Amino acid sequence: MTRRARRLSLIGAALCVFGVAVGLVLFALRDNIVFFYSPTEIEARHVAPGVRLRIGGLVEQGSFKRDQGRSVTFVVTDGKGNLPVTYTGILPDLFREGQGVVAEGSLDHAGTFRADNVLAKHDERYMPREVADALKKQGVWQGGNSSASTQGVTR
């Protein structure tokens, strides 16, 4: 093999691997990113049913209900908008009414959010960052921001 052919084959291999990587990244980024919305934003944006998304806000006081089995329903609020959520499974240890929560799933046709994953692993002082931002946007955020989140735990 000549020097030139060797160099070409190396460059060719590099371009191949690089091209595959770029292709995979573009393909994966198109279909596998999940947007985060607050209940108000969901109303405003008319999100289509079935689209995977993350929602966040506070669990409204008095909204938590257990259905038969392990299904639960609750309402997530950001002060302005409300969104009913259903979830089947074990709730995180720190799930409480009045606390911040993030849920992942999609809307059904009735406008209920079917969550397949609920994240609330934080202590009593901590608020998930997205939730805090969403609440600030709606102007219902009170309380010290930095001391509230110095011991943050989301998982």
Add this chain to the structure above:
Amino acid sequence: MIVEIGHYALVLAFVLALFQATVPLIGMRLGDARLMQSARSVALAQFAFVVLAYAALTYAHVVSDFSLVNVYENSHSAKPLVYKISGVWGNHEGSMLLWVLVLSICGASVALFSRIMPEPLRAGALGVQGWIGAAFLLFVLATSNPFARFAEAPLEGRDLNPILQDPGLAIHPPLLYFGYVGFSVTFSFAAAALISGRIDAGWALIVRPWVLAAWMFLTLGIAMGSYWAYYTLGWGGFWFWDPVENASLMPWLAGTALLHCMSVMQKRDALKIWTIFLAILAFSLSLLGTFLVRSGVLTSVHAFANDPARGVFILAILVLFIGGALILFAVRANALQAGCVFAPVSREGALVLNNLVLTCACATVFIGTLYPLALEAVTGEKISVGAPYFNLTFIPLCLPLALAMPFGQQLAWKRGTLLGAAQRLTIAAGCAFVASAALALAKGGPVLSIIAAGLAIFLIIGSFADVIARSFRGPGHVLARAFGMPRSAWATSIAHAGMGLTILGLASTGWGVEEIVRMQPGQAVAVGPYELTTTSIVPGKGPNFEQTVAHTLIRAGGVTVAEIDPAQRFYPVRQMSRAEAGIATLGLGQVYMSVAEVNHDGSIDARLYWKPIVVLIWIGALVMAAGGLLSLSDRRIGFAYVARARRRAAPPIAQAAE
């Protein structure tokens, strides 16, 4: 008083770091041996003072001195002693102090184990270490001082985050930091080589042990972190593609690439510029990891801090070092001699392929980790890039490596033949094929798992094809030849086989069983081949928590094989609860059970898992690290070489590099 001594020692360490950052480099510029030699003693003195500071903080934690803000916020007098000691780094300030401590240990080791290296190289490397040390000591002193006091001391502390009250905290951060910070040594040597404009095979020989050591620690640190997350978070998952995990995976990928291309540089005196670049990249990614975790950009279990001043400071450090190194690289890289061009089918060609794939994989992880941050900064849209993205990019890129790794080992330097390599790998390929066919017929399961399992078996057997074939060739007894082979040959085989074990463990997740059930006491639930019965649900009390324990028997065919005690714990000081999983290791598989709070009717909601051969994931990492250790002990590569060369009057490396 002891605390004030510690604080003062930290300030002194900072001043010494400033000295170390300037004087040796001036000496290097002027060619003054005495100025250059000062680097060693200053590095050792800096180490001593940081140890003093660290010891003082540990003392304050052990005696529960709540007049310190740091101790008050993260400790409690009732906390067990082991968590008082490990709790020192279970918070932002202490963790950064540990970072600095590990950095000073690295600096001191360079000073101690570098007698044979050329004086300018050592002075340059220690000078750059001085810069890093000064930057981080200033960061600790200015924004994250662990020695800050209250005017009036509280009577009791607020306790450590319960998730961190675990033996994992004692092991995971130090291992990870030795990995992260270990790459600072490689970085410093690379920068020194760029400053002096000299780099050759001798440089690779000197630096290789440091890369190996950092890589080993990082491997163990990541594996330990993964196992800790697995048993402590109660979800049965061991890798979440969380930004914090990715932050440790990226330097590992870059470090693995660096490790492999160093051997090309050592053997063929080529790929110099690329090696230097990877050395810079590995530490840059370590710094990025520190930034992501420490700045509070991401809020997660590791991000104790949420103070923007800290974030900006670390970002400045990041920009200074990465930017500085890359500018130095751009200016000086042309001065380095370019190496030869390789044959594509050869050991070095295979190593180039390895580097290509690993850096591309690293780039995909980088994009997935930082894209949400960048998008939010630019457009305000909040997105999350989760496991599906990474599974779709990382796995297709990296899984073929398992196929390529045994081939790479079979190829000779300079020129190899694929056909010959394939012939020597027929047994391995046959075993892999039979095993995956048997799996597919007997168990079914996801196609990806079957492919991955087949590749893993090919990799494990194929890794040893070379050493075994060489043992049976030539004169003398087989064992004598096997043991007479260079340790680095065995080390490669073992490390590669370790990777195979990990892949096999990962593949096995396809055959796992997950059940989410409401269990009444006495009721039996089938999980995989086992039957679980919770016999009693009783309250209990620990040193600083209350708990409900669900005592559970695991039966196979009516015989009790294990008992587990999953619990729901409540930590009153922090008003926090967490699930303590009950795990029984049966063979290489594990039964995993985590419970929620008790329901009104006395039943308990539980997650039950059967995970066949899951333990291999972490055993594989241990085996990889063992391979690294064996390579370190190789007389031609590791520290032992350096030690022997020192004993000799005329050190060959010094000549080669001078």
